[in-house]
Amino acid sequence: TRDDAVAPRRQIAERRTVVQQLLEGRTNRWLRVGFVVSTALTFYCHTVGIAFIGFVGVLVLLAVPREKWKDWLGLFAAIALLVAPAVYQLVVTPPVNSANPYRRLNPLQAFAYMIWAFGAGYTLGPTVDQLHMPDRMSILLPHLPIMLTVTVFFAGLLLLGMSQLQKRDRVISWSITLWFIFPLAFALLGAAITVHPFNVRYAILSLPPFIALLALGTQSFSVGWVRTVTLGMIGLISIVSLGNYFLDGR
Secondary structure: OHHHHHHHHHHHHHOOOHHHHHHOOOOOHHHHHHHHHHHHHHHHHOOOHHHHHHHHHHHHHHHOOHHHHHHHHHHHHHHHHHHHHHHHHHHHOOOOOOOOOOOOOOHHHHHHHHHHHHHHOOOOOOOHHHHOOOOHHHHHHHHHHHHHHHHHHHHHHHHHHHHHHHHHOHHHHHHHHHHHHHHHHHHHHHHHHOOOOOOHHHHHHHHHHHHHHHHHHHHOOOOHHHHHHHHHHHHHHHHHHHHHHHHOOO
């Protein structure tokens, strides 16, 4: 029957996130409360959550007509009120010691390493300890062929995914791209103005859009065997990296 055909779609609609439902115009009070609390809690999970809150704010500016912006001001004011105690504590007692005083910020190198770590993890190539050594560049040289190959492979899929998404839907494209950029930019800014060096874990909120863009990039290949080879390479890299994690004493 028609009702039976509509039911699955209705269930999918009900599984949309709180933000999606609010952006679509639903004004349920509990949706608003859920949005405010869950968004504020990202900052209490880790300081890098502030970058995600910033991204959500920009997403609203992009996706909501200007005449409706005022409806969101109260929500973001409530979020600001909830995170104010944690922000105050961070300002009053900032970290004074660096996790690694030898590391200097190189944005291009940091971005390349983030692509590498997101795609291959920490157990392919050099060890994490080696990457923190003052002379790490000389240590990296034997591993450069595999590191460059994997980094270029994932970066290419990332750019291809961005291109495909831009053709499909500009608003969603900007949303995913900004979701990817905001946490990364926050981590780079933090490394530039604080005692903390850049670390991939500080940009971890960029991982979900990274995976989404990889999926889109892989799906975009019209030739079946190319898509299969691409998926095979991703699987092989994952298997080798996980094998090292469990079996390699380093």
